[in-house]
Amino acid sequence: MASALRHASVERWSRGSSPLHRVDARAKLIALLVFLTAVATTSKHAPWIYAAFFVLLGSAIFLARLPVMAMLARAALVLPFSAVFAAMTWWAGDFPTAAVLVAKSFLSILAALTLAASTPWVRLLDALAFLRVPRPLLLVIQFLARYLFVVGNQVAHMRLAAQARGGIGKSSLSGFHAAAGAVGVLFARSWERADGIYKAMLARGFTGRFPAPQVAPFLARDVAFLCAAVFVTVAVRFAL
Amino acid sequence: MKPETENVIDVRGLRYRYPDGTLALDGIDFRLHAGECAAVFGANGSGKTTFVMHLNGLLRGEGSIEVCGLRIDGSAKADTLAAVRARVGLVFQNSEEQLFMPTVLADVAFGVANMGLSSENAARKAKEALEQVGMAGAAEKAPYHLSAGEKRRVAIAGVLAMQPDILVLDEPTTSLDPPGQRELLQLLRRLPQAKILVTHDVDFAAALAARAVFFERGRIAGDGEIHSIIEQFHWSRGSE
Known part of the structure; x- marks a missing residue:
């Protein structure tokens, strides 16, 4: 039933064929971790860095040919949670911290969503296994x-x-x-x-262990993507 | 494949009581030759599915069960059960329950990989099984994107890949449209394995099996030529 699968749009997007879709999931996952660390450690007194992070993510979404408005709407699902804490912080008289709280949570979820929408989840699982996730x-x-x-x-x-x-x-x-x-x-x-x-x-003979995933080769294209993503993220975080 | 006169299944005096005390099987005697196809009829709750669950050790009752010379009883070791499960391919009524891996190929390879084959060999056997059921083109698809008929064929491929001697199909025509049923019939006719069909679909069973057993309140009330069993128990839609 097609209507039953409306919630599956992220999964449908993940089967696209854009340049970002073609990058190895491991490279994208490591780039995401670097990005999340950069966002989490950015000072609340540097709003332009957050703006630059939004531009960076926007380019990734553009590169992956993902529907911008639908992506923003899905990422906004996190806002009610962070907005409650932000409102309390603002009430306590600390507007910069409140604004940064919202920006950090929105950027983080949008980045994770960009990865999920540009990577089939099978590849994502393989990438997590590669990074020794339990x-x-x-x-x-x-x-x-x-x-x-x-x-x-x-x-x-x-x-x-x-x-x-x-x-x-x-x-x-x-x-x-x-x-x-x-x-x-x-x-x-x-x-x-x-x-x-x-x-x-x-x-079918399950004994408690799943068969190990097959590991695809890491191509020069993937190395180039990873280096570029990490370089730009670190440059934005420290140079601006 | 076993010689045609050899019993691949030999069940004697099988009794099974559910944990709530209900007697589900009350002294079942049943034998099946290599390559033979038998239909299992009976009212809902008469013990048909409970019976077939015993054939690969998913349930264990009192009495004696031998599958291809391997004895399944309370003291059966894990390696005996694994060997039995490799010989008896159980295709469940609800394919949704049988397909749990991220891709069709991974799902079909699941059982073979559990038999201890390397991932390359498991994938090769899975591809062969998918070709056998005409689903080679769907190898990289996610199982939930398939139609009911395709899911059923993939579920069958999942057990065929393990090269079983016996196929047990529980309500194989459920949720299949007439062309889907026709394709399934043609597929099952091509397969050389011994088959047990648990079904309410009398026409489908009669097109495939020469023999039928009739379950009534946990006992086998009739065992013989399929048309005479249908007549004896008034088991067709047209029966008075």
Whole structure:
């Protein structure tokens, strides 16, 4: 059901073919870590550095041919959380810290989103494995990503079934009750589904370890991207 | 492949009780020759799926089960279970549960890799199995982007790659449209393995199997030529 996969647009973007998509996931991941470190350690008294970081990220989004407005909208999901802390800080009389809090969280999430939207998540998992991220954590990420679709489809089916019988109206109390019940059923169904998946894994001889990923060669293009990204990020962080 | 007269499955006096005390299987005797195809009929809750779950050690009851000469009982060691699971390819009713790896190729290679093959050999066997089911073109796709029929074929490839002697298919026609069912029928006809079809789809079963067993409240109430079983238990849509 296509409507059920609306939440999957980042995954769809990640299968693009722009120059940024073609760069090795490991190079992009390391560049992201350098960028996040630079953003996190930038002083609150240098607003132009934040502006430069936005320009840098903007060029990456442009290079990846990603939809700018949709990317900004998704990154803005983090704002309600950081805005609460920012508001409290502003209230305490420290406007620069409040502004920087919002800028840092927005830049960080936008950068992570740019990586996720320009890298198929299979490659991203391989890159995380290459950087020695603990295996249990990788498994959790792998299953989380995979079953977002399964649970998402389940939600879409349940919503349709509720709508077909006149449930889940426009934020009425009865709609809230229906939604609360649906969450319970969704949990039970996801639990059953998880049990089924585990049996299917055992049936094909699963012993608790996943096969190791195949490692693709690191090309000159990837080295060039990594050097350029790190150089520009560090230059912005220290030179401006 | 085993000689055609040899029993690849030999079940005697199998009893299984669910943890809540319900008796699900009450003295099952069942044998299957190499290359033979048998349909398993019966009402919902009659014990069909519980029975096939025993055939590769996912459930363990009382009684004796031998698969290709390997005995599965309470004391079966992990390597015996692994050998049994390599010989019995279990295709689940819900393909969604069987496909959990990030790409079609990785999913099909999962079982083979668990058998201890190197990642290159596992990938080669997975590609061969995908070719066998006509899905070679989907190797790099994510499993959740496939149609129901394609998912079913990939799930079958996942067990074919392990080169089993027996295929057990639980409700293989569920959610398949008529062309999908036709393709599945043609595919299964081409496969030389012994097959057990657990199904409510009488026409599909009769097109593939010469023999049927009928489950009733955890027992085998009938075992014989498929059309006479259908007639004896009034098991077709047209039966009075």
